[in-house]
Amino acid sequence: MWLALLATLTALPPARDAGPPPRGLACLPTWYAGEVTHRPDGGWGFVVDGGAFVPWRAAGTDGAAGEEAVDLESIYRVPYVPGPIVTLDASDAGDIEDPGRVRIEQLFLTTYGQSRDEVFDHLAKVRFFGLRYPFHELAAEPLRRVVTRLEAALEEDPKLRPFLTNIGGTFIWRKIARSKNLSTHAFGIAIDLNVERAHYWRWQRRGEPLKWQNRVPQAIVDAFEAEGFIWGGRWVHYDTMHFEYRPELLSEACRETTGPRGGRDAGVNQAR
Numbered sequence: 169m170w171l172a173l174l175a176t177l178t179a180l181p182p183a184r185d186a187g188p189p190p191r192g193l194a195c196l197p198t199w200y201a202g203e204v205t206h207r208p209d210g211g212w213g214f215v216v217d218g219g220a221f222v223p224w225r226a227a228g229t230d231g232a233a234g235e236e237a238v239d240l241e242s243i244y245r246v247p248y249v250p251g252p253i254v255t256l257d258a259s260d261a262g263d264i265e266d267p268g269r270v271r272i273e274q275l276f277l278t279t280y281g282q283s284r285d286e287v288f289d290h291l292a293k294v295r296f297f298g299l300r301y302p303f304h305e306l307a308a309e310p311l312r313r314v315v316t317r318l319e320a321a322l323e324e325d326p327k328l329r330p331f332l333t334n335i336g337g338t339f340i341w342r343k344i345a346r347s348k349n350l351s352t353h354a355f356g357i358a359i360d361l362n363v364e365r366a367h368y369w370r371w372q373r374r375g376e377p378l379k380w381q382n383r384v385p386q387a388i389v390d391a392f393e394a395e396g397f398i399w400g401g402r403w404v405h406y407d408t409m410h411f412e413y414r415p416e417l418l419s420e421a422c423r424e425t426t427g428p429r430g431g432r433d434a435g436v437n438q439a440r
């Protein structure tokens with residue numbers, strides 16, 4: 169009977185005064201396992217499979233840049249702007265955040281797998297310019313569509329080929345260098361292109377100011393971004409070989425069109 173009551177309670181629509189959920193939250197179930205919910209005490213949030221509640225906006229943060237913010241809104245705080253490659257000025261990198269670098273690990277764990285073995289069981293193989301690479305089955309089709317786009321781009325410009333062969337790899341169960349967080353490679357949703365043609369901020373000499381560098385051509389970046397992959401070349405802490413499947417950051421459906429963030433988002437749309 170308690171279960172029945174619980175089911176009734178969770179099935180109730182959100183309180184009327186809550187209004188519609190933020191678009192960046194409402195779009196998440198398209199790609200991540202769980203559902204949008206509203207709680208009288210916690211506000212809007214996402215209940216991941218398994219029952220944990222991840223708030224849209226953690227109490228007290230008010231969307232501001234907090235230390236270690238774990239709310240979903242922080243995913244979008246630094247907008248990811250696709251399109252023409254921009255030379256980044258890293259001279260004051262302390263103040264600049266990298267779009268997409270905020271990752272809510274809970275979403276990945278619940279969607280792609282809680283352990284190395286669980287992710288491993290859900291890997292597909294994707295042919296990428298001669299070799300087959302493991303990639304999470306939920307991101308394999310998007311990667312195949314990237315390959316189709318890249319094949320067309322390669323027809324136009326054979327000089328793209330060296331970037332797409334001898335690639336660095338895809339799935340590997342590991343943490344981000346010098347971090348406690350799992351890399352998106354651990355979930356099988358990231359791919360590193362040819363390391364020989366890449367630049368990575370950690371390869372700079374220690375103590376030297378960050379100097380953004382890149383050789384990856386626009387056509388390659390375009391092919392990935394068109395299918396929901398973000399590029400590490402958009403980061404002041406650049407990693408130009410790295411692409412990861414983060415469709416929420418590139419989808420129009422997740423973007424606020426009204427409200428307090430409308431002004432900035434309108435600017436982003438214009439810049440695209």
Ligand SMILES: [Zn+2]
Nearest residue numbers: 358359360410
């Ligand atoms: Zn990578």
